[in-house]
Amino acid sequence: MKVSLIRTPLLVLCTVLCSVPLPAATLGQELTPVGAQRAGNADGSIPRWSADQLSDEAHLQWMQRITREEPLYIITADNLQRYRQWLAPGLLKMFELHPESFSIPVYPTHRTARQPQWTHDYIRRNLEDARISESGDELLAAWPGIPFPKPQTAQEVIWNHQTRWKGVFISLHLFESTVYPNLLVDSLETIIETYAQLYDRSRQSPQLDSRNIYYFSHILGPARLAGGGLLIHDSLQPIRQPRQSWIYITGERRMRRSPATGYDSPLFNSEGLRVADEIDIFNGPLDRYDWELVGKREMLIPYNNQKMRYNRCDDPQALLPYHISPHAMRFEKHRVWVVEARLKQDKRHIYKRRTFYVDEDTWSIVLVDIYDKNDDLWRFTMRFSAYYEEMPGMFSSLDAYHDLQDGAYFLQCSAGEGTEFFTEPPPDGYFTPASIRKRMKR
Numbered sequence: 375m376k377v378s379l380i381r382t383p384l385l386v387l388c389t390v391l392c393s394v395p396l397p398a399a400t401l402g403q404e405l406t407p408v409g410a411q412r413a414g415n416a417d418g419s420i421p422r423w424s425a426d427q428l429s430d431e432a433h434l435q436w437m438q439r440i441t442r443e444e445p446l447y448i449i450t451a452d453n454l455q456r457y458r459q460w461l462a463p464g465l466l467k468m469f470e471l472h473p474e475s476f477s478i479p480v481y482p483t484h485r486t487a488r489q490p491q492w493t494h495d496y497i498r499r500n501l502e503d504a505r506i507s508e509s510g511d512e513l514l515a516a517w518p519g520i521p522f523p524k525p526q527t528a529q530e531v532i533w534n535h536q537t538r539w540k541g542v543f544i545s546l547h548l549f550e551s552t553v554y555p556n557l558l559v560d561s562l563e564t565i566i567e568t569y570a571q572l573y574d575r576s577r578q579s580p581q582l583d584s585r586n587i588y589y590f591s592h593i594l595g596p597a598r599l600a601g602g603g604l605l606i607h608d609s610l611q612p613i614r615q616p617r618q619s620w621i622y623i624t625g626e627r628r629m630r631r632s633p634a635t636g637y638d639s640p641l642f643n644s645e646g647l648r649v650a651d652e653i654d655i656f657n658g659p660l661d662r663y664d665w666e667l668v669g670k671r672e673m674l675i676p677y678n679n680q681k682m683r684y685n686r687c688d689d690p691q692a693l694l695p696y697h698i699s700p701h702a703m704r705f706e707k708h709r710v711w712v713v714e715a716r717l718k719q720d721k722r723h724i725y726k727r728r729t730f731y732v733d734e735d736t737w738s739i740v741l742v743d744i745y746d747k748n749d750d751l752w753r754f755t756m757r758f759s760a761y762y763e764e765m766p767g768m769f770s771s772l773d774a775y776h777d778l779q780d781g782a783y784f785l786q787c788s789a790g791e792g793t794e795f796f797t798e799p800p801p802d803g804y805f806t807p808a809s810i811r812k813r814m815k816r
Contacts, residue, residue: 399411399524401497401498401501401523401524402494402498405523405524406423406426406735407426407494407497407498407523408487408489408494408497408520408523408735408736408737409497409520409522409523409524409525409734409737410423410709410734410735411423411709411734415672415709419483419672419707420483420485420672420707420708420709421483421484421485422485423485423487423735424485425485425486425487425488426488430763430766433486433488433761433763434763436484436486437486437678437680437761437763440481440484440486440678440680441680441681443481443482444481445479445480445481446480446481446482447480448477448478448479448480448700449461449477449478449480449674450473450477451469451473451474451476451477454466454469457480457674460672460673460674460707461478461673461674462673462729462731462741462743462754463729463743463751464741464742464743464744464751464754464755464756464776464778465478465674465741465754467751467754467778468696468697468754468776468778471696471778472696472697475694475695475696475697475700476696476697476700477700478674478700478703478705479700479701479703479704479705480674480705480706480707481678481704481705481706482706483677483706483707483708484677484678484706485708485735486678486761486768487733487735487736487761487767487768488766488767489539489765489766489767490539490766492518492575493518493519493520493539493573494519495519496517496518496519497517497519497520497523499517499519499580500516500517500519500520500521500522500523500580501523501524503515503516503517503580504516504517504521504522504580506521506529506530506533507611507613509613509661510527510528510529510530510660510665511529511612511613511659511660511661512610512611512612512613512614513533513537513582513586513610513611514581514582514610514611515580515581515582516537516572516580516582517577517580518572518573518574518575518577519539519573520534520537520538520539520737521533521534521537522534525667525711526667527665527667528665528666528667528713528714528715529660529665531667531711531713531732531737532656532660532665532713532730532732534732534737535655535656535730535732535737535738535739536586536654536656536657537570537572537586537610538736538737538738539573539736539765539767540568540570540765540767540769541570541573541765541767541769541795541796541797542569542570542573542574542795542796542797542798542799543567543568543569543570543795543796543798543799543800544566544567544568544569544793544794544795544796545565545566545567545792545793545794545796546565546566546567546568546788546793547563547564547565547788547789547790547791547792547793548563548564548565548566548786548787548788548789549561549562549563549564549785549786549787549789550562550563550564550643550644550784550785550786550787551693551784551785551787552644552645552647552782552783552784552785553693553695553782553783553784553785554781554782555695555696555780555781555782556695557693557694557695559693560645561596562593562595562596562599562643563593563594563595563596563789564591564592564593564594564643565591565592565594565792566589566590566591566592567589567590567592567800567805568587568588568589568590569587569588569799569800569804569805570586570587571583571585571586571587571588571799572586572610574799582610582611583610584609584610584611584614584615585607585608585609585610585615586608586609586610587606587608587657588606588607588608588804588805589604589605589606589608590603590604590605590606590805590810591603591604592622592814600624601622601624601814602621602622602623602624603621603622603810603814604619604620604621604622604632604635605619605620605621605622605629605805605807605810606618606619606635607619607805608657608658612636612658612659612661613659613661616634616636616659617634617635617636617658618631618634619631619632619633619634619635620632620807620810622810622811622814627811627814627815628811629807629808629810629811635650636650636651636658636659637649637650637651637658637659637662637723638650638651638722638723638724638725641653644775644784645782645784647753647775647777647782647783647784648775648784649724649725652755652775655730655738655739655742655755655757655773656728656730656739656742661721662717662718662721662722662723663715663716663717663718663721663723663728664715664716664717664718665713665714665715666713666714666715666716667711667712667713668712668713668714669711669712670709670710670711670712670734671709671710671712672707672708672709672710673707673708673709673710673731673741674705674706674707675705675706675707675708675710675731675733675740675741676703676704676705676740676741676756676757676758676759677704677705677706677708677733677740677759678704678706678759678760678761679703679704679758679759679760679771679772680704680760680761680771681702681704682702682758682760682771682772682787682788683760683762683771683788683790684788684790695781696776696781696783697774697776697783698772698774698783698785703758704758708733708734708735709734710731710732710733710734710740710741711731711732711734712729712730712731712732713729713730713732714727714728714729714730715727715728715729715730724746725744725745725746725752725753726745726746726747726748726749727744727745727749728742728743728744728745729742729743730742733759733768735768736759736767736768738757738759738768738770739757740756740757740759741754741755741756741757742754742755751778752777752778752779753775753776753777753778754776754778755773755774755775755776756773756774756776757770757772757773757774758770758771758772758773758774759771760788762793762795764794764795765795770786770788771787771788772785772786772787772788773785773786773787
C-alpha cells in the first residue's frame with residue numbers, strides 16, 4: 375500500500391503516527407473479524423480489541439459502566455498545544471474560533487464495537503469474492519459483510535463505510551435541528567426507514583444487483599411540513615444505474631418522481647448546511663473525486679456516546695452558540711483510516727476537498743474536514759456514535775455538521791425512543807412507490 379508523504383501538514387504527521395497492517399496479517403488473529411488491528415497501541419491508551427470474548431450480558435454491563443466514567447482530562451484552548459497532534463484540523467479550528475466555550479472531554483478508550491457472528495463469516499468470504507470496478511466507482515460483488523477488511527485503495531475504505539453493518543432493516547425516530555449563532559433553533563421530527571439489501575442472507579451469490587439501500591423519510595413535524603416524505607432507491611453501481619427518488623405530496627396524496635438527489639444537491643431540512651451526499655456523513659457515487667488512501671493514525675474521536683442515545687438534540691441545555699455543549703460529548707483515542715478526496719478538474723461540487731477519518735473498528739466515517747474552492751477549511755462534521763444492543767453494533771446517536779465560516783450548525787440525532795432494528799428484510803415490495811403511497815394514505 376502506498377502512503378503519500380506530502381500535500382498537507384496532516385499527511386506529514388500521519389507518516390509518523392500511522393501504522394498499517396501488513397497484507398499477510400490474518401483476519402480474526404492479528405486483525406479483528408472486520409479487519410481492524412486487534413492489538414492495542416504501544417502506550418496502552420488504545421486497548422486490545424476483545425469484545426468478541428464477552429457474552430451479551432457482560433457487554434451490556436460494560437456499556438453501563440462506561441456511562442458512569444469521568445473524563446481523564448479536558449482539552450481547552452489553554453492546554454491545546456499538548457494534545458493537538460491527536461486532533462483533526464476541524465477541531466483545531468473550533469478552538470481557534472470559540473476558545474471560551476469549546477472544549478473536548480477525553481475519556482478512557484473502550485473498543486466496544488462488535489456485530490453478529492454471521493457477518494464475520496461472510497467477511498472472511500469477501501477476502502476472495504468482493505470486487506469493485508476498475509475505476510473504483512462501483513461495487514460489483516460482495517457477501518453480506520464488510521467487502522474489504524484489508525483495503526488497498528481509498529475507494530475500498532469508502533465502500534466499507536457505505537456498506538458497513540447497520541442492521542438489516544431499521545426504523546429510526548430522529549430529530550433534526552438547525553442552530554444559528556443567536557440560538558434560534560429550527561427543528562424537524564422524522565421517521566426514517568432503511569433496508570440494506572446487501573445484508574440479505576438469502577442471496578446465493580456474491581454478485582450484486584445494483585440497488586443497495588432503500589430509504590424512506592417521513593416527516594412528523596412541524597405541522598406545516600408533517601406528512602411529506604422522500605423515497606430513495608440507492609445504487610451500488612451508480613454509473614450504470616443511478617439513484618432513483620420520489621416525493622410524497624401530502625395534499626395530492628400521491629408519489630411523484632423527483633430529480634435525482636445526490637452529490638451537492640441542497641437538502642431543505644438543513645438550511646443548506648448539509649448536501650445530499652452527506653447523509654450518513656458520506657453516501658453515493660465516488661466518481662467526482664480523486665481518492666487517496668493516506669494510511670492510519672491515532673486520533674481523538676467521538677466514541678461511546680451512550681448518553682446521547684436518550685437526549686434530544688433540540689434540548690436547549692445541550693445547545694450553545696456555534697456548537698453543542700462539551701458536557702454532552704465523549705471523546706476517546708482510537709485508530710482511524712485517513713482518506714483524502716480531491717475534486718476532479720472536470721467535475722463540479724461545492725466541496726473542493728474533503729478529508730475523511732474512518733474508525734477502524736466499525737468502518738464508519740467519524741470526522742470530516744471540508745474545504746472550499748479556495749482550499750480554506752469551510753465545514754467540519756462529527757459523528758457521535760453509541761452502542762445499540764438491539765442491533766447489535768455501533769450506530770450514530772448524533773451527527774453534527776458545522777459551518778465554520780457562518781457559525782451555524784445542523785444536528786441529526788436519535789429521539790431516544792421509537793428506533794427499531796430488525797434482523798430480517800422487510801416484506802417484498804415494501805419500498806415501492808405504490809406501497810409507500812398506500813401506507814401514507816392510512
